[in-house]
Amino acid sequence: MSRDHVPTLEEFVDGVDKRNPGQPEFIQAVKEVAASVLDYIKDHPKYHEHQILERMAEPDRVVSFRVCWQDDQGNVRVNRGYRVQNNNAIGPYKGGIRFHPSVNQGILKFLAFEQTFKNALTGLPMGGGKGGSNFNPKGKSDAEIMRFCQAFMTELYRHVGEDTDVPAGDIGVGGREIGYMFGQFKRITNRYVGVLTGKGMEYGGSPIRTEATGYGAVYFLQDMLKHVGKSPEGHVAIVSGSGNVAQHAVEKLLQLGAKPVTLSDSDGFIYDKNGIDEEKLAFVKELKNKRRGRIEEYARKFGAEFHGDAARPWRVPGTLAVPCATQNEITADDAKMMLDNGIIAVSEGANMPTELEAVHRFQQARILFAPGKAANAGGVGVSGLEMSQNSARITWKEDELQRLLRDIMQGIHDRCVKYGGETGGKDKYVDYVKGANVAGFVKVADAMIAQGVV
Ligand SMILES: NC(=O)C1=CN([C@@H]2O[C@H](COP(=O)(O)OP(=O)(O)OC[C@H]3O[C@@H](n4cnc5c(N)ncnc54)[C@H](O)[C@@H]3O)[C@@H](O)[C@H]2O)C=CC1
């Protein structure tokens, strides 16, 4: 293809497809971004001359390694670990680690690609990366989790560092796992540095990192509603997941006067018509974070409905939705059902929880739709602040971090409006997908151009 010709979406995606066989999630993520930025590139030829999108869609490197560990019965077990370092034009690679049986290279490439845009949107100097393993933490003892984390870090340590690549948590990786990985990094390298974020408060963690992703997703929802003269108060909210992001999304929804009524895990979802209040949320935290039980228990304890067979909550009537479980959990049919039920706003707490066709349905209906790379950036935003605190060897006060998180989310909303807002539209419609993609792209692209062909 001639270098003079900016590719069409089909040509661009076709090339990505051919180079990345069997990686549908990666292709989906790249396609969504390309659909937003190719027109912008046409109007700004320097980005085409420097082949920026082509370079961003090719990770700087993908490291894959064997993770060998022993279970409680003494059996030797083997898993595969990865770190995808997508782009470090604006700062060290930064992004979570996922432990889940579904993890493969394509899923981590999609997450690292998304992370590059998300991190740029925060306004902080962080590049994009993601890692993980197909290890399944479900049903493992604490000792097995520790041995796995140690084995994982025994290889990962050579690829990460406080100024190189700073991992954090994601699905299946929370405070416990970060602690075990940090301990192993320290043991191997004899260095006490901020190589991971999401650490415990006793050893270099930041106030509100645990809450930041869920809180941030609801702040973004609040900002979208405010932009059209509304607020979350009094609205029924459908939430999926029941892990870190879902729990804190529910907490912030309650604080803002909304009524969350659902939660889910991989077995199914609960529907509590009376609303999930603070006391019920405390039960969920104990159930999921300490006892590591199944969400069905909530239904038995509080007399709520439980829908099994891995059902998702999108058929439940509600006006707000905050998907917080995993990728592609909202299909086009789900989107239609949600629109029929009167949904007015969707804020993605999870990464890419909405299939592309479903995103198009929400956009055609002109409801408020916030993509994960904008809406869930509060987590990595506070991770960036944890890095700053670690470098300076200080801890900021909680209310300062609360204020900074609120500012970061507001700043992301403003950037989305700048690049995705319609001029002259009567309904003040903002295409948040386009806004987030173009805003993230411009920041990374300009840094790449400044740094030459590398
Ligand atoms: N933890 C963080 O700071 C951030 C997380 N995210 C995203 O938020 C989402 C949730 O992550 P966390 O809450 O941290 O993880 P978590 O491990 O604490 O919770 C994940 C939840 O999703 C459910 N889930 C996972 N896979 C599922 C599947 N295949 N079907 C149905 N339910 C499933 C789990 O049962 C659990 O309730 C993920 O998409 C993650 O990438 C995004 C930004 C930051």
Ligand SMILES: O=C(O)CCC(=O)C(=O)O
């Ligand atoms: O805090 C971080 O570094 C990354 C969080 C994350 O994995 C994400 O934003 O998806």
